[in-house]
Amino acid sequence: MNVLEIRNLTKKFGDFIAVDNINLSVAEGEIFGFLGANGAGKSTTINMIASLLRATRGEIELLGRNIAKHNKFAKMNIGIVPQDLAIYEDMTAYENVSFFAGLYGLRGSLLHERTEEALQFVGLGDKHRSFPRNFSGGMKRRLNIACAIAHRPKLIIMDEPTVGIDPQSRNYILNSVRKLNDMGCTIIYTSHYMEEVEEICTRIAIVDHGKIIADGTKEQLKSTITDTKDIWIGVKSAESLKVDSLRNVQGVTAVRMDEQILKINSKTEVNNLNDIIQKLIRDRVEIRSVEEQEPSLETVFLTLTGRNLRD
Amino acid sequence: MELWTIGNKAGLLLYVILASYFSAEATDNRLLLAYLIYLCLNIAIPIFRDNLLRRLLATLSAAFIIYCALWLNPLFILLLPVNLYEWTDYGRLHRGIAFLLMLVPLFLAPWSVIPSYALAVSLSYLFYAANRSHTASLQRLDDERESLRLNQQRLQRTISENDEFMRQSAYTIKLEERNRLSQQIHDEIGHSMAGALIQMEASRRLLDANKEKAAELLGNAISISKEGLERIRLTLKDMKPRSEELGINRLRLFVDELASRQGMTATLTHEGDMDRITSIQWKVIQQNATEAATNSFKYSEATAIRIHVxxxxxxxxxxxxxxxxxxxxxxxxxxxxGMEERTAALNGTxxxxGTQGFSVTTLMPLGAEGENVHPTESEYSHGEG
Known part of the structure; x- marks a missing residue:
């Protein structure tokens, strides 16, 4: 069953079209990534999913129910980690989490239990009584996450949760995203950090100018622009090399010698590095380095949109 | 509207009856008769469809009320406002007139009924005004809905007509093409094959008697067959559209034209295997490029335009x-x-x-579904444009 189903979603601000007729579905258990430059419409879409903005046109269904009609149901089942920190600096960490969880109707011992659980989860279990104003950027981000997950939502939306934090906290956050996913949460993740999206997302949509240009797994996205990769092998001397024997290796489409580097172009889906190297050894070629060059998501984005992610 | 007016009248009549019943005066049979006549007149009004008749009845009723108010019971005057507004309404007069008319009896009626009359006037008038504006807006909505429905029907019809037309023309083109082909095969290839066959038959008969002649005839048959084969090749080649009608060449033509006519620097580059683009996709590319280029020299004050496929x-x-x-x-x-719609028809975006100059990017998936497309071996080629 699809956790989220978006149909013909459009948002206009005056005559500026921020989100332009988006169709999308997110299945249960996915970590769905929204990839796009600043101003591409990611946050607008997310705010509409979270009912913070009213759509100009189109429908959003959460677990099969229209969120405009089942507002309370939608709110109970969505947890949002907003781009801008939403925590109170002069309340303790514990008070912050229990305040937000309380908004979802948790009371008494259950509230206490879930608050503890959420704080433990983000690694702030020993910071109950501390005030966020003394926290580092990463800790504030983690507290922000704890506030969003204490009521155990089915769908967690994270809008750029790793902006401006140290690498350690970043790893911690990425790990907790995976852990939440393992626990059965579906996650929507937006970022303009390509590596993060590439690392954790099971499916990715590339958004530009309010439209979804392509979506799929990262392999599918990469295959939209090419199905070959370059293998660069540094060799000492290639006089004894029989180039034709390399051309016969399965998957190889082109072989070229460039200075001291043997440049081989090969199909992405074929794993033929072993065969290639075996042939080189048999021909007594001395190998100095081996490098595989596959297109990154950054390249995919650049090729499809003609723009860099961080303009 | 009518139902509400009837309700209004009924309420007022009930008040008049109760008020006169509770007043000290003894019940008068004439009063009862008057109520019944009033009822008859006013029940008759909504029965008729003709506005003139309705207006007449409303006038009669108003006159009767005034008569009763003067001679029987002044309370009757309370019933007047409703008939007055009915009268103006059926006459399609401005509702202000109704209000003014309603005010007249204020100066003529006895002091005792004036407060009640003022109340009746204000309530009836409010009722009437609200009713009328709501009816008008309902009517407007109805009209709007009706025109939308008509529009939709018209569009639906156009769509199905277009579909039919497309099917028809596809069929016609197929037929024409088949005709042309069979004609050509008959005219050019059929004749030469028949010629060759005759020569070969003859050569078989002469094989024993005159070997030299037989060899000559066979030689003729061979050359005729060769010629025929060449014709087949030409016919098939002819069926393929000429290259300048297709794809990149047509785009190049457009770019050259743009450069010479508009005085802009226009360049066209391409990368990858152009043969994988289908003709319908070329059409969209071409149309989008034309549209984008037109926009460019209309609005952008640009001096150079670049097309990259x-x-x-x-x-x-x-x-x-x-x-x-x-x-x-x-x-x-x-x-x-327009560009979006054309492109969306082929599952593209x-x-x-407008951040760095103006750019329009058309993206379309290759292959029918865009999925499961396995390119052939020959398709590895890097930019040559």
Missing amino acids: QVLNRFIKAVVSDNGKGAEKIVKGLGII VIVD
Whole structure:
């Protein structure tokens, strides 16, 4: 069953079209990534999913129910980690989490239990009584996450949760995203950090100018622009090399010698590095380095949109 | 509207009856008769459809009320406002007139009924005004809905007509093509094959008697067959559209024209295997490029325009960009919407960007579904444009 189903979603601000007729579905258990430059419409879409903005046109269904009609149901089942920190600096960490969880109707011992659980989860279990104003950027981000997950939502939306934090906290956050996913949460993740999206997302949509240009797994996205990769092998001397024997290796489409580097172009889906190297050894070629060059998501984005992610 | 008016009258009549019943005067049979006549007149009004008749009845009723108010019981005057507004309403007069008419009896009626009359006037008038404005807006909505429905029907019809037309023309083209082909095969190839056959038959008969003659005839048959084969090749080649009618060449023609006519620097580059683009996709690329280029020299003050067509593994990308002033905020006009619709028909998208000059990017998936497309071996080629 699809956790989220978006149909013909459009948002206009005056005559500026921020989100332009988006169709999308997110299945249960996915970590769905929204990839796009600043101003591409990611946050607008997310705010509409979270009912913070009213759509100009189109429908959003959460677990099969229209969120405009089942507002309370939608709110109970969505947890949002907003781009801008939403925590109170002069309340303790514990008070912050229990305040937000309380908004979802948790009371008494259950509230206490879930608050503890959420704080433990983000690694702030020993910071109950501390005030966020003394926290580092990463800790504030983690507290922000704890506030969003204490009521155990089915769908967690994270809008750029790793902006401006140290690498350690970043790893911690990425790990907790995976852990939440393992626990059965579906996650929507937006970022303009390509590596993060590439690392954790099971499916990715590339958004530009309010439209979804392509979506799929990262392999599918990469295959939209090419199905070959370059293998660069540094060799000492290639006089004894029989180039034709390399051309016969399965998957190889082109072989070229460039200075001291043997440049081989090969199909992405074929794993033929072993065969290639075996042939080189048999021909007594001395190998100095081996490098595989596959297109990154950054390249995919650049090729499809003609723009860099961080303009 | 009618139902509400009847309700209004009924309420007022009930008040008049109760008020006169509770007043000290003894019940008068004439009063009872008057109520019944009033009822008759006013029940008759909604029965008729003719506005003139209705107006007449309303006038009669009003006159009767005035008569009763003067001679029987002044309370009757309370019933007057409703008939007055009915009268103006059926006469399609301005409702202000109704209000003014309602005010007249204020000066003539006895002091005792004036407060009640004022109340009756204000309530009846309010009732009437609200009713009328709501009826008008309902009517407007109804009209609107009706015109929308008609419009929709018309569009539906156009769509089905177009579909039919497309089917028809596809069929016609197929028929024409088949005709042409069979004609050509008959005219050119059939004749030479028959000729060769005759020569070969003859050569078989002469084989024993005159070997030299037989060899000559066989030689003739061979050359006729060769010629026939050449004709088949030519016919097949002829069936393929000429290359300048297709794809990149047509686009090149357009770019050259643009450069010479508009005095802009126009360049066209391409990358990847152009043969993978189908003719319908070329058509969209061509139309979008024309549209984008038209926009460019209309609005952008650009001096150079660049068209780049790129075939990726599963996508076709066609970018038209200029070096003009661009646009901070893009307002979707008919042109952009047209491009989007054309492209969407082939499951593609259009990105319009105005941040660095103005650029229109058309993205379309390759292959029927864009999925499961396995390119052939020959398709590895890097940019040559």
